Amino acid sequence: MYVIGITGGIGSGKTTVANLFDELGIPVIDADIASRKIVEPGQPTLSRIVAKFGEQVLDADGHLDRAALRDIVFSAPEKRLELEAITHPAIRQHMMEELKQCESEYALMVIPLLIDTGHWEMIDRVLVVDVDEHSQLERVMQRDSLSEEQVRNIFDAQISREERLAAADDIIQNNHGLDHLRKEVAHLHGLYSVYAAEYADEVNA
Template sequence: MSRWILGVTGGIGSGKTAVTDHFQRLGIVVVDADLAARKVVEPGQPALAAIAAHFGDRVLDADGRLLRPVLREIVFSDPAQRKALEAITHPAIRETLERELTAADSPYAILASPLLWESGQSALVRRTLLVDAPEHLQIARASARDGVSPGQIEAILKAQWSREQRLARADDVLLNDGTLAALQAGVERLHAGYLQEAST
C-alpha cells in the first residue's frame, strides 16, 4: 500500500472514537480494526469455519454464529488456545484492513486499532497518534459508557500495553483530559499537518 496511513490508538476510555469521529467529519476515511475483527468471523467467512474446526461446535450458536463469551473464556484461560485463535484471525483481519485502506479515497486514511502495536498492525501505517488520558479518567469513562465495574476496566487496562509503553512508541500524542471542544481543536491542528505530510 502506497497511501499515507495514520494509525490511531489509545487505551480503553481514552477517547479514540471521539477523535476518529472528528477526523471523519473532516473528510478522512477511518478503517476500524475492531469492525474488521467482527467481519472476519461472520457466518460464511473462512475464519469462522476454521475456528469451528479447531474449537468445536461449542463456540457456535444454533444459527452458526460465533458465541464470543464461550470463545473468550476458552482463549483467556489457555495461552496456547489464544495463540491458535490469533493464527486463524490475524491474517484474515490484516487482509481486510489492507483492502479497506487501499480503497480509501481521502487525502490520507486512518487505521483505528486499540492494539496497534501489540497486533503488529503498526507495520501498515506511516505515523502513529496516541489518544492519551490519565488512568482515573479512562476508568471513569469506560465504566460509565459500558456499565462495567471499575475492577473489570482495571483488568482490561492491565492486559493492554501500559500508558508509558504507548507514550514511548507514539509519534504524536493527543491528551484528552479536557473538553470535547479542546479535543476537536487538537484533531484539527493535527489534521492540517497530516494533510501537508500526505501531499509531499
C-alpha cells in the first residue's frame, strides 16, 4: 500500500490536516494514539518505562503520569533518548499492525518524529505541516497549559523547522485558516490518488 507520512513540529496542526484526509475516506494511523495505547495499564511498554524511570511516573490509579514523565525527559537529553528507545519500537509495531488492516488506495501515518528518528521504511512520501514559530508557541502553551520555557524545551528536543522542510516532499502552510487547509488537502488527495494507482500498477506488474 502507498503510505504518506504526515509530520510537523508540535502544535503545527498535523491532527487537523489528518482529520481532513479522514473526511475524504483515507485511513489515518496516528503515532500519538499508538503511543497512548502502548502505555495503558498492563502493557509491557508501561512496565519497561516504570522500571527505567521509577514509580514516580505513575499516577494514583496506575496510569502513566505524562506530565511527570515529560518533566524528566525534557530536562535531560539522555533521559529522552532512553525513553525513545523503549517507546519507538513499540509504536512502530502497533502502527504496522494497523496498516495491515487498511483497505484503501493509500493510507496516512501521522508521525511527529518521522524525520527526527528515521526508521520508517514503509513511508513513500513525506508531507510536512508547517506553521510560524510564534503561532506554534501560542497554540501549544494554550492547548497543553505549558509555560513558554517548557514549550521551548520541547522545540529544542526536535529537529529545526528548516531541517524538517528540507526533508519534505509536500508542504502545507497552516497559517491561513481551515478553508485554506481544506483546499490544500483536496489538492494533495488528488495527487496521492494518482501516485497510489501508479504504485499499485508497479507492484502488480
